[in-house]
Amino acid sequence: MEVGFLGLGIMGKAMSMNLLKNGFKVTVWNRTLSKCNELVAHGASIGKTPAEVINKCKVTIAMLSDPAAALSVVLDKDGVLEQICGGKGYIDMSTVDPETSCKINEAITSKGGQFLEAPVSGSKQPAETGQLVILAAGDKALYEAAIPAFDILGKKSFFLGQVGNGAKMKLVVNMIMGSMMNAFSEGLTLADRSGLNPRDLLDVLDLGAIANPMFKGKGPAMLQNNYSPAFPLKHQQKDMRLALALGDENSVPMPVAAASNEAFKKARSMGLGDMDFSAVFETLKVLKHSS
Numbered sequence: 482m483e484v485g486f487l488g489l490g491i492m493g494k495a496m497s498m499n500l501l502k503n504g505f506k507v508t509v510w511n512r513t514l515s516k517c518n519e520l521v522a523h524g525a526s527i528g529k530t531p532a533e534v535i536n537k538c539k540v541t542i543a544m545l546s547d548p549a550a551a552l553s554v555v556l557d558k559d560g561v562l563e564q565i566c567g568g569k570g571y572i573d574m575s576t577v578d579p580e581t582s583c584k585i586n587e588a589i590t591s592k593g594g595q596f597l598e599a600p601v602s603g604s605k606q607p608a609e610t611g612q613l614v615i616l617a618a619g620d621k622a623l624y625e626a627a628i629p630a631f632d633i634l635g636k637k638s639f640f641l642g643q644v645g646n647g648a649k650m651k652l653v654v655n656m657i658m659g660s661m662m663n664a665f666s667e668g669l670t671l672a673d674r675s676g677l678n679p680r681d682l683l684d685v686l687d688l689g690a691i692a693n694p695m696f697k698g699k700g701p702a703m704l705q706n707n708y709s710p711a712f713p714l715k716h717q718q719k720d721m722r723l724a725l726a727l728g729d730e731n732s733v734p735m736p737v738a739a740a741s742n743e744a745f746k747k748a749r750s751m752g753l754g755d756m757d758f759s760a761v762f763e764t765l766k767v768l769k770h771s772s
C-alpha cells in the first residue's frame with residue numbers, strides 16, 4: 482500500500498518510519514524539508530509540497546502540531562486542497578479541536594475527497610512500537626481502507642462516528658492526563674517537602690489502585706530532572722486549552738483542568754514548552770518553603 486505522510490515531528494517521524502519498516506511505500510513531506518532525509522534513507526520518497534504528496538498518493542496522513550498548522554497545510558498555497566479530488570483520502574491524525582476538524586472535512590469533501598480525523602492516544606514510544614490507540618471519525622469507507630495502516634500504527638482503532646467525535650475524545654483523554662500529571666507533580670513535591678523519599682512514593686503508587694503507565698514511566702525521569710521530550714509541554718497546554726473550550730461550549734465546570742492549564746501556562750512562561758509535559762513539575766520547585 483502507498484501512503485503520503487505530512488509532518489515529521491516526534492510522532493510523524495516514528496509513525497512514518499513504522500509504516501516503511503512494515504512494507505508500505507511512503508511519500509513524506511515536512512515544513513522543514515531536511516527532516517525528510519532520515520526517512521528517505523529508509524526508502525521513503527519525498528514530496529516538495531503537501532500538494533505534490535496528495536497528487537502522488539491515494540491516501541495521505543497528516544501529523545501536525547496544532548489547529549493552525551493543520552489548517553495551513555490544507556488551505557494554504559501548495560496545500561492539500563490544490564490536489565485533493567474524488568478517489569483520494571486525507572487522514573488528519575493531529576490533535577485539534579472539533580471545529581478545526583470540521584473545517585478541514587468541509588474543505589476536503591467540497592473537492593470530492595474523503596476525510597477521516599484520527600487523533601491518537603499514546604506518545605513517542607507507542608508510536609515507535611505501533612502501540613497507539615487510534616480515535617477515528619468521519620468517512621467510514623476511508624476508515625476501512627486505512628485499517629491495514631492503522632493496524633501497523635496502533636494496538637486498537639475506534640471508529641467514533643461523525644467528524645469531531647475523534648477530536649473530542651482525544652481532548653477529553655488529554656484533559657484527564659494533564660490533570661493527572663499536575664496531581665502527580667504536587668504529590669512528588671509534597672512527599673519531598675514533608676520529609677519522605679519521593680522514590681518510595683513511586684513504589685507505593687505503583688502497587689495501589691492508582692498505578693498507571695504514566696506515573697511509572699515518567700516518575701523516575703522527573704526525579705532526575707530529565708524532561709527529554711516525548712510529548713512536548715506546549716502541545717499538552719494546547720490540548721488543555723482546547724478541552725477547556727469544549728467544556729465552555731458544553732457548560733461543564735472543570736476547575737481541576739483549569740488549574741492544570743494555568744500550571745502548564747506557567748511552565749511555558751518559564752521556557753519549558755519544548756520539554757516533555759512532565760516538566761510542569763518544575764513549576765513547583767520555584768515555590769519557597771514557608772517558615
Ligand SMILES: NC(=O)C1=CN([C@@H]2O[C@H](COP(=O)(O)OP(=O)(O)OC[C@H]3O[C@@H](n4cnc5c(N)ncnc54)[C@H](OP(=O)(O)O)[C@@H]3O)[C@@H](O)[C@H]2O)C=CC1
Binds near residue numbers: 547716
Ligand atoms: N508527542 C506525543 O506524545 C503526542 C503528540 N500528539 C499530537 O500529535 C501532533 C504532533 O505532535 P509531535 O509530533 O509531538 O509534535 P512536534 O512538535 O514534534 O512536530 C510538529 C510537526 O508539525 C509541523 N508544523 C508545525 N507548524 C507547522 C505549520 N505552520 N505548517 C506546517 N507544518 C507545521 C512541524 O514541522 P517542522 O518540523 O517544520 O517544525 C512538525 O512536523 C500534535 O497535535 C500533538 O498534540 C498526539 C499524541 C502523542
Ligand SMILES: O=CC(=O)O
Binds near residue numbers: 601655
Ligand atoms: O497526546 C499525548 C499522549 O500521550 O497521548
